[in-house]
Amino acid sequence: xxxxxxxxxxxxxxxxxxxxxxxxxxxxxxxxxxxxxxxxxxxxxxxxxxxxxxxxxxxxxxxxxxxxxxxxxxxxxxxxxxxxxxxxxxxxxxxxxxxxxxxxxxxxxxxxxxxxxxxxxxxxxxxxxxxxxxxxxxxxxxxxxxxxxxxxxxxxxxxxxxxxxxxxxxxxxxxxxxxxxxxxxxxxxxxxxxxxxxxxxxxxxxxxxxxxxxxxxxxxxxxxxxxxxxxxxxxxxxxxxxxxxxxxxxxxxxxxxxxxxxxxxxxxxxxxxxxxxxxxxxxxxxxxxxxxxxxxxxxxxxxxxxxxxxxxxxxxxxxxxxxxxxxxxxxxxxxxxxxxxxxxxxxxxxxxxxxxxxxxxxxxxxxxxxxxxxxxxxxxxxxxxxxxxxxxxxxxxxxxxxxxxxxxxxxxxxxxxxxxxxxxxxxxxxxxxxxxxxxxxxxxxxxxxxxxxxxxxxxxxxxxxxxxxxxxxxxxxxxxxxxxxxxxxxxxxxxxxxxxxxxxxxxxxxxxxxxxxxxxxxxxxxxxxxxxxxxxxxxxxxxxxxxxxxxxxxxxxxxxxxxxxxxxxxxxxxxxxxxxxxxxxxxxxxxxxxxxxxxxxxxxxxxxxxxxxxxxxxxxxxxxxxxxxxxxxxxxxxxxxxxxxxxxxxxxxxxxxxxxxxxxxxxxxxxxxxxxxxxxxxxxxxxxxxxxxxxxxxxxxxxxxx
Numbered sequence: 001x002x003x004x005x006x007x008x009x010x011x012x013x014x015x016x017x018x019x020x021x022x023x024x025x026x027x028x029x030x031x032x033x034x035x036x037x038x039x040x041x042x043x044x045x046x047x048x049x050x051x052x053x054x055x056x057x058x059x060x061x062x063x064x065x066x067x068x069x070x071x072x073x074x075x076x077x078x079x080x081x082x083x084x085x086x087x088x089x090x091x092x093x094x095x096x097x098x099x100x101x102x103x104x105x106x107x108x109x110x111x112x113x114x115x116x117x118x119x120x121x122x123x124x125x126x127x128x129x130x131x132x133x134x135x136x137x138x139x140x141x142x143x144x145x146x147x148x149x150x151x152x153x154x155x156x157x158x159x160x161x162x163x164x165x166x167x168x169x170x171x172x173x174x175x176x177x178x179x180x181x182x183x184x185x186x187x188x189x190x191x192x193x194x195x196x197x198x199x200x201x202x203x204x205x206x207x208x209x210x211x212x213x214x215x216x217x218x219x220x221x222x223x224x225x226x227x228x229x230x231x232x233x234x235x236x237x238x239x240x241x242x243x244x245x246x247x248x249x250x251x252x253x254x255x256x257x258x259x260x261x262x263x264x265x266x267x268x269x270x271x272x273x274x275x276x277x278x279x280x281x282x283x284x285x286x287x288x289x290x291x292x293x294x295x296x297x298x299x300x301x302x303x304x305x306x307x308x309x310x311x312x313x314x315x316x317x318x319x320x321x322x323x324x325x326x327x328x329x330x331x332x333x334x335x336x337x338x339x340x341x342x343x344x345x346x347x348x349x350x351x352x353x354x355x356x357x358x359x360x361x362x363x364x365x366x367x368x369x370x371x372x373x374x375x376x377x378x379x380x381x382x383x384x385x386x387x388x389x390x391x392x393x394x395x396x397x398x399x400x401x402x403x404x405x406x407x408x409x410x411x412x413x414x415x416x417x418x419x420x421x422x423x424x425x426x427x428x429x430x431x432x433x434x435x436x437x438x439x440x441x442x443x444x445x446x447x448x449x450x451x452x453x454x455x456x457x458x459x460x461x462x463x464x465x466x467x468x469x470x471x472x473x474x475x476x477x478x479x480x481x482x483x484x485x486x487x488x489x490x491x492x493x494x495x496x497x498x499x500x501x502x503x504x505x506x507x508x509x510x511x512x513x514x515x516x517x518x519x520x521x522x523x524x525x526x527x528x529x530x531x532x533x534x535x536x537x538x539x540x541x542x543x544x545x546x547x548x549x550x551x552x553x554x555x556x557x558x559x560x561x562x563x564x565x566x567x568x569x570x571x572x573x574x575x576x577x578x579x580x581x582x583x584x585x586x587x588x589x590x591x592x593x594x595x596x597x598x599x600x601x602x603x604x605x606x607x608x609x610x611x612x613x614x615x616x617x618x619x620x621x622x623x624x625x626x627x628x629x630x631x632x633x634x635x636x637x638x639x640x641x642x643x644x645x646x647x648x649x650x651x652x653x654x655x656x657x658x659x660x661x662x663x664x665x666x667x668x669x670x671x672x673x674x675x676x677x678x679x680x681x682x683x684x685x686x687x688x689x690x691x692x693x694x695x696x697x698x699x700x701x702x703x704x705x706x
Contacts, residue, residue, distance in 0.1 A: 147228030220255030251342035252547025261340035471510035484588030
């Protein structure tokens, strides 16, 4: 702390290394010599040999040596180990300034440490390696490259995978940490290697975050591709072009939003071509991985907008005009107002449909508008982290050994409860009991695997899903207070899955981080929100935002959600109730829906038993909900047809089972009936018999209901 305070005071009014260097007469003299050298001919062996000889003289120039010493000192300061042995030699701004001005020479101990750090971290100073390029603020005219895609933070599992499999395969982060802590006694040599690797990664991370070299790129969990993208842009001349191959996340991930927004706002992003590795363009990279060809220029390099193409699988597809579309900075601000990250469209038509929706319907949360930008009152959170909070979890074996009794899927003893810990794999839309979690005897990772409940099991309203862990009721209440039900969604997904957004209403339970929660004070808004998130139109729009496999908060916030009128809300909630209330543990949710459907308490009929699980009827209810939301989003019939064709897995499954794309045909049929009802002013007549939430569709009253 004292070193940082001292250096902060010495930095007042000081520029960085490169600004200081470039305005000195001796530096300009040296760069002029380089410019002369670079123009020497290389037409024969003798000329090449002479040029090489002169180069050795150039790099041995006292000015260049001095600049090298300065650059190494400045860079080494960010990697300097702050230990008792090195504190007295830590370089500060005053050390740098005096060395620069010739008023100081590095002492032997400091010079030795600088040299050691420069060699260990392989310092590379672009302005010294290419002084003829960077004199007077110039840069390269063309940068091309495929930089490494590696996380900078040391990955413990990777580090120990070959060195100590027991540590690498520890059951959770807490167990792994205990084993690492014991290394100084159990394996001192491995501890030394681990500490050295950790220090190296921390030094590199510190340099990237604190040096000021990468203000737009050194954000979040650092990856080398981010840093290289920023570097390639920084090294450009104003009229130059940089082309890099990097993961698509450079444009779609929240951590890269500042960099991407700066590119688009300055009209410096020339083109962006996104690829899936499905055809093995990179044989050693997973086939589901997404990467892009990113072309950047100087300010105003793309005055008419950026040329985009997405979901390419081979380079020949770049030549297909229908895959290309242009987006301006204004378009991107409309589609992602909070992050200014890039939407992902497969075609021009996708772009036009989505832009039309955004012009008509506000996003879930527009952060620029404060409270007014969150009309749903939605809040996002996660409850328990599966690794970091593992000390709170208990297995069935542990609880039963301690005398706890399992009732339904809750352990009880002496008036206390251990609630099931839900993981996303246990749920599906409108199905909070889609699967138990079983432990695989053979899996090294992902040992908890889903075991789907059968239709027969679903028809038993007392059959609840069994997790692999339970957590104390008090821990859950610390997170959600008095809430009796929740709305969550699966955060690991893909735009190529059958459905990408997988929300679910769930009871009061513990929830792992694989299932983020959407919360709010208005229960009715949450019910309506869950219905919209479960619809095909929402799923379609959300797919235009997914650049990877994580459905994050920042994506959900920037998807438009239509509010509906009171009459239509009743139609929606009746269907949501029948789809959701199929077991006794969702009774608190049913009570809240029931109160909204029958606001007059004196006229409110008793809450019925759970609804019978009927697959065919549930399918028709969901098709009616999808048709309603196509209307609510203002999507016309032709675009509805087109959108439904963008769900190929649903189509293939339907054709295999029914010989036709049944889901599309039924939704379009319902859509047309709703359209006729609007035009004639007559109420829509449901295809369900009996109608949704009809009391004839509930289980007989039981005495043993949970």
